[in-house]
Amino acid sequence: MCVEMCPHPPHLSGCPYLAVKITPAIPVVGGILFFFVMGTLLRTSFSDPGVLPRATPDEAADLERQIDIANGTSSGGYRPPPRTKEVIINGQTVKLKYCFTCKIFRPPRASHCSLCDNCVERFDHHCPWVGNCVGKRNYRFFYMFILSLSFLTVFILAFVITHVILRSQQTGFLNALKDSPASVLEAVVCFFSVWSIVGLSGFHTYLISSNQTTNEDIKGSWSNKRGKENYNPYSYGNIFTNCCVALCGPISPSLIDRRGYIQPDTPQPTAPSNGIAAYGATQSQSDMCDQDQCIQSTKFVLQAAATPLLQSEPSLTSDELHLPGKPGLGTPCASLTLGQPTPPSSMPNLTTEAALTDILPLKEEHVGHQFLTPEEAPSPPRLLAGSPLAHSRTMHVLGLASQDSLHEDSVRGLVKLSSV
Amino acid sequence: MTQYRPQEDLSKRFWVHNLQELRRSASLATKVFIQRDYSDGTICQFQTKFPPELDSRIERQLFEETVKTLNSFYAEAEKIGGSSYLEGCLACATAYFIFLCMETHYEKVLKKISRYIQEQNEKIFAPRGLLLTDPVERGMRVVSFLAVLCEGTELLTSGLPGEDPQK
Numbered sequence: 001m002c003v004e005m006c007p008h009p010p011h012l013s014g015c016p017y018l019a020v021k022i023t024p025a026i027p028v029v030g031g032i033l034f035f036f037v038m039g040t041l042l043r044t045s046f047s048d049p050g051v052l053p054r055a056t057p058d059e060a061a062d063l064e065r066q067i068d069i070a071n072g073t074s075s076g077g078y079r080p081p082p083r084t085k086e087v088i089i090n091g092q093t094v095k096l097k098y099c100f101t102c103k104i105f106r107p108p109r110a111s112h113c114s115l116c117d118n119c120v121e122r123f124d125h126h127c128p129w130v131g132n133c134v135g136k137r138n139y140r141f142f143y144m145f146i147l148s149l150s151f152l153t154v155f156i157l158a159f160v161i162t163h164v165i166l167r168s169q170q171t172g173f174l175n176a177l178k179d180s181p182a183s184v185l186e187a188v189v190c191f192f193s194v195w196s197i198v199g200l201s202g203f204h205t206y207l208i209s210s211n212q213t214t215n216e217d218i219k220g221s222w223s224n225k226r227g228k229e230n231y232n233p234y235s236y237g238n239i240f241t242n243c244c245v246a247l248c249g250p251i252s253p254s255l256i257d258r259r260g261y262i263q264p265d266t267p268q269p270t271a272p273s274n275g276i277a278a279y280g281a282t283q284s285q286s287d288m289c290d291q292d293q294c295i296q297s298t299k300f301v302l303q304a305a306a307t308p309l310l311q312s313e314p315s316l317t318s319d320e321l322h323l324p325g326k327p328g329l330g331t332p333c334a335s336l337t338l339g340q341p342t343p344p345s346s347m348p349n350l351t352t353e354a355a356l357t358d359i360l361p362l363k364e365e366h367v368g369h370q371f372l373t374p375e376e377a378p379s380p381p382r383l384l385a386g387s388p389l390a391h392s393r394t395m396h397v398l399g400l401a402s403q404d405s406l407h408e409d410s411v412r413g414l415v416k417l418s419s420v
Numbered sequence: 421m422t423q424y425r426p427q428e429d430l431s432k433r434f435w436v437h438n439l440q441e442l443r444r445s446a447s448l449a450t451k452v453f454i455q456r457d458y459s460d461g462t463i464c465q466f467q468t469k470f471p472p473e474l475d476s477r478i479e480r481q482l483f484e485e486t487v488k489t490l491n492s493f494y495a496e497a498e499k500i501g502g503s504s505y506l507e508g509c510l511a512c513a514t515a516y517f518i519f520l521c522m523e524t525h526y527e528k529v530l531k532k533i534s535r536y537i538q539e540q541n542e543k544i545f546a547p548r549g550l551l552l553t554d555p556v557e558r559g560m561r562v563v564s565f566l567a568v569l570c571e572g573t574e575l576l577t578s579g580l581p582g583e584d585p586q587k
Contacts, residue, residue, distance in 0.1 A: 039515060053559035062453045087458045096458065104561055108458055122462065144512075234461055241500075248508030249500050250526050255559045 017180075018163055026159060033152040040145035041130065048254040049135030050121035052102060052110060060103035067098070090233035109234070111215055124207075125214040134214075137254065140247045143204055150198045157190035208246045209239040452565040454487065464494040466555070466563050474565060478548050486540055486552070487563070490533065497529035530556060 015027045055063070067083050083098035085105055096105045099112050102119045106112070111123035113133045122136035134142045160183050167176035177184060207217060211234050216222060222232035236242050452474055457467040468487045470480045507525055511518055523531075537552050545552055551566045558564060 043516070052561070055561060056558065058451050059453055059558070059562055059564070062451065089459060089461050094458070105455075107456065108462055140512075244505055245500050248505045248512070250498055250504045250507070251524060252498070252526055253524070253530065255556070 017167070018159060021166055022162075030152070030155060030159075033148060033155060037145065037148045037152050040141050040148060044127075044130045044134070044138050044141040044145050045132050047132075047138040047141065048256060048258065049123075049133040049139075050137040050252070051116070051133075051135075051254075051256050052104065052107075052119040052121060053256050054101075055103040063098075063103065063105070092231065092233040094233070109213060109216070122213060123215055137251055143201075143208065143247065146197060146201045146204060150194070150201045153190050153193045153197050156186060157194055160186045160190065209242050211235040211242040211246065450567040452567060454563040454565070456561065463498050464555075464560055465491045471565075473567070474550075477550060477567065478545070482544060486544070489536065490555075490563070493529055493533045493536065497526045497533075 015030075018026050083105075085096040085098075087094050087096055087108065089108060094108050096108060098105050099119050101112060101117065104119065106119055107121060109122045110119050112119045113123065113126050115126050116133050118133075120133045120135040122139070124134040124139055124142075126133045127142065130142065130145070132138070163180065164173075164176050164183050164187070167179060170176075171179065204214075207214060210232060212222060212232060216232075220226060222230060224230060236245060450473070452471050454466055454471060457465045459465075466487050468484050468491075470483055474483060504525060534554050534556070537554050541550075541552050545565075549567065553564050553566065555561070555563050
């Protein structure tokens with residue numbers, strides 16, 4: 001699509017030809033469509049799809065206790081069978097599954113994305129083209145993206161064909177093709193794209209009008225084939241309402257703090273602005289012994305009480321946080337790469353933990369090749385320092401993982417999340 | 421979400437007093453979580469079932485009233501109707517740049533909720549030694565009541581509107 005929009009080499013080009021021959025509105029409309037497509041694509045990629053933050057240790061413990069009571073089992077060392085809860089929504093029985101990674105009972109329609117390693121509300125699918133999950137908060141952007149892209153593809157195909165036809169009226173078909181070889185390529189690409197993109201748009205239009213997610217449709221959760229009594233409890237009854245709600249309904253604010261810094265282990269006077277920040281403070285509680293725990297928990301409670309009183313802005317919050325994060329970003333990484341890597345569990349500092357896991361892939365390479373030359377060592381810190389924003393996000397997201405017993409897969413998944 | 425922080429003033433003096441009390445007789449904090457209620461779908465609602473741990477600390481009716489009020493706030497935030505459609509369409513038309521200037525309706529309601537919770541904490545819960553925490557800080561999963569079990573009589577319970585898991 002970019003080829004069509006860019007001016008071709010001097011001797012004959014598509015856009016200027018059509019602009020002159022028919023109307024200059026053609027490249028203008030094309031340009032507008034293109035920018036709209038790019039805008040919605042970026043919006044879909046970079047917005048939070050509706051990630052559910054992981055449960056705090058206290059919540060998880062409370063849930064476990066309740067489940068144990070319900071199951072009548074004592075807490076054993078083995079992994080208990082998958083836990084489900086049943087809820088009746090609008091007359092339909094819906095099973096809520098317990099997510100072992102996030103330690104929550106997933107809300108209805110939520111699902112855990114293994115690539116992003118997060119539970120996402122109203123999970124539609126993970127789109128590799130967009131590099132993000134499509135969920136409650138960014139579904140409308142995704143839909144606008146594929147819709148506008150289908151218009152753009154059809155638009156380009158139509159005008160490429162028009163262009164070739166007009167030229168061939170003047171100079172003959174083969175000459176026309178020779179004069180603008182790019183048109184052939186564009187036509188072929190657009191032709192195949194049209195089928196897939198327009199097909200996808202149509203599919204999602206159907207999903208929106210019936211208020212289903214791709215996940216539900218694929219599993220056939222609400223299809224009539226499962227039983228006569230099976231119907232979609234989330235549908236509002238008519239197509240118009242379903243469409244309006246999906247596309248123009250209220251957007252809930254993000255529940256995760258993507259710009260925050262990871263909380264240190266020791267409790268600090270912080271302003272927990274969301275589940276993640278509070279979670280960090282609570283994590284510190286469980287690390288300590290009983291006597292300290294009393295004091296720390298009280299402090300936490302007091303801080304929690306005090307937080308409504310703090311008038312802080314995001315910039316101030318990050319300044320208030322006592323973290324070896326921002327100023328010391330380079331040093332933990334540097335010290336790690338030059339020394340022997342220690343197992344993540346033994347690292348007391350969350351930031352260094354994060355840094356270690358961030359460079360774990362690099363370490364693996366080194367082990368494989370059996371060398372760790374001084375020339376190699378400086379490169380990771382440079383890489384990491386080069387992207388402080390991405391790294392802080394990585395660290396922040398990795399902080400979550402470290403709280404969850406630092407499963408490597410989870411960490412890698414979170415690294416991926418932060419990198420998109 | 422620091423924009424939801426209400427004003428300081430009176431609350432600060434109140435909490436300073438409480439801080440001193442708690443420092444004197446601090447003990448383990450007990451938390452009571454109220455889970456979400458999904459019986460009406462995916463909208464944000466919390467269970468109004470009275471948790472047994474709060475039996476001695478607060479009256480059933482007060483608790484239920486608080487949770488119901490919170491539920492009504494969330495329902496208002498997620499309400500679909502003319503105004504929300506208008507906001508959505510306007511936002512789309514301006515390529516969502518309008519949210520640089522103004523808050524969404526949902527965010528406005530969240531601020532209201534945070535103010536309400538603080539009020540409730542001051543007037544009702546703190547005298548009973550309870551502290552209600554805002555569900556937004558817990559990812560809208562739970563309402564937690566923090567009960568600090570002290571040697572004395574002070575109990576600090578922070579409750580987040582949550583819904584009890586229905587069997």
